Amino acid sequence: MSYEWLTFIWFVLLGILLTGYAILDGFDLGVGILHPFVAKNDHERRLVMNSIGPLWDGNEVWLVTFGGALFAAFPNAYATVFSSFYAAFHLLLMCLIGRAVSLEFRSKVHSARWRGIWDFSFFASSVTAAALLGIAGGNVIGGMAVGEKYFYHGNLLDQLYWYPLLVGALTVSLFALHGAIYLYLKTEDDLQARVRQRITPLFFAFATLYLLVTLATWWHVSHATDNLHRHPWLWIVPLLNVLAVLNIPRAMHLGKPGYAFFSSAMVILALATLFSVAIFPNFVISTIDPSYSITLDNARSSQQTLQTMLLIALIGMPCVLSYTVIIYWIFRGKVKLDPHSY
Secondary structure, eight states: HHHHHHHHHHHHHHHHHHHHHHHHHHHHHHHHHHHHOOOOOOHHHHHHHHHHTTHHHHHHHHHHHHHHHHHOHHHHHHHHHHHTTTHHHHHHHHHHHHHHHHHHHGGGSSOOOHHEEEHHHHHHHHHHHHHHHHHHHHHHHHOBBBOOOGBBBBTGGGGGGGHHHHHHHHHHHHHHHHHHHHHOOOOOOOHHHHHHHHHHHHHHHHHHHHHHHHHHHHHHHHTTTTTHHGGGGGHHHHHHHHHHHHHOOOOOOHHHHHHHHHHHHHHHHHHHHHHHHHHHTTEEEEEOGGOOOHHHHHHHHOOHHHHHHHHHHHHHHHHHHHHHHHHHHHOOOSOOOOOTTT
């Protein structure tokens, strides 16, 4: 297999890993965002947390795998991206730890104040993590101040301008909607009815931000549609994206929440695909000088390394997929509380 094909395959595999994380941990984060707004008592709060209890740690494996694969396949991209977002990734890591600790510690003490602290931690960590993921994506697609030797010349404040913040808001709204549909599938009675009431306003919030981000990207990110114009068949992706968005309220109206959840997952897949199309063949586009951009060619490992990694991936990824499917099958159905619940 040629070096160029190996490079492209690993770009696609990284996209699959990141998309898998966004779909799976996206509803985890969405559940955390909705936690204080749908649960009215301690029993319901426990139900909300336990809806993701058996799944959340496995979902985060996709992000860890993405980071490891990026480090091995495209070390220069890994070094630049992680050093550029050093403060943001530190905060993201704290949020992911905060969510885990909140889940594990909340029910250890039978105290309203104790549980209230961890409930707030669960909510705040989920919102912040979702926003940071969107802000990072907005900076990558919009371009960053990368100079010679892949050195980033900006700072955290430079990353918090209007466009990444708008993408961050879109990500929060999308994950909240994704999480609401998942909660509707997992809950019953009054809690389920309350969750259902949140889905429509969440959809309109997401749809509004989706339109704003689309217009902002068209105006602010001049290169975003270059690959679409070079390969017109790719226009099917934004078309399918719009259809998936519109199908969410349709599926809920038809009483098919599973179909709505599939549609919200497809929205995430389509947006991740559009993100990849917009930046290809780059990882980070330099706003200082295009020659300083981090591309697939100048970021990749050796051909032998990519070949060896591909063999490992062919063995490892089916194992990860099998584990994911088995866990979701075992814990299908409505969430119930038992002595081992959070």
